[in-house]
Amino acid sequence: LAAHPGTARTELGKSGSSATLSSSSTNIAPVVADSLKNVVTFSWTNPKYATDSNTVKYILQIDSSGRNFSKAVSITLSKNLSYTMVAKDLNAILLSFGFNYNTSYKIDVRIISSYANNNDLLTSNVLTINATPYVVPPKVVPPSSRALFLVGDATGGGWNNPVPIPTQQF
DSSP: OOOOTTEEEOTTSOEEEOOOEEESOSEEOOOGGGTTSEEEEEEEOOOOOSSOGGGOEEEEEEEETTSTTTTOEEEEEESOSEEEEEHHHHHHHHHHTTOOTTOOEEEEEEEEEEOTTSOSOEEOOOEEEEEOOOOOOOSSOOOTTOOOBOOSTTSTTTTOSSOSOGGGBO
């Protein structure tokens, strides 16, 4: 028997139903000082498979809007009906899409549920969220002169200091 769209056939003949996804925010624009703070919580309804709800597998997918999840970042979850992201994790995803700093972009988010063995995949509604990546500060503090130079045997100026060739300055 074929299942109706949005439902899945279970081992016991009962159907699950697609989860409904919601978000605590639809406009996310954290600053670097918020990198360790929670910025969004995604919640979804129980798909009511014919199994213990603690064994249901969920895949949260995030992609640049309009790509139909062709290059989605997937986060595999179980047991809980929600997932909270901190700013730095969301920022890393946004930057992996090639987004520019401090520019708002639309992203699509959905949840795919299934049994633990991936049987009976059900896809939720798609949420579109505005998200803005922030500039990640450098791991090493630049010198106070704000000038960095390339030196070494592979350069025209070699190891000389000061650097004799202006093209070796960043």
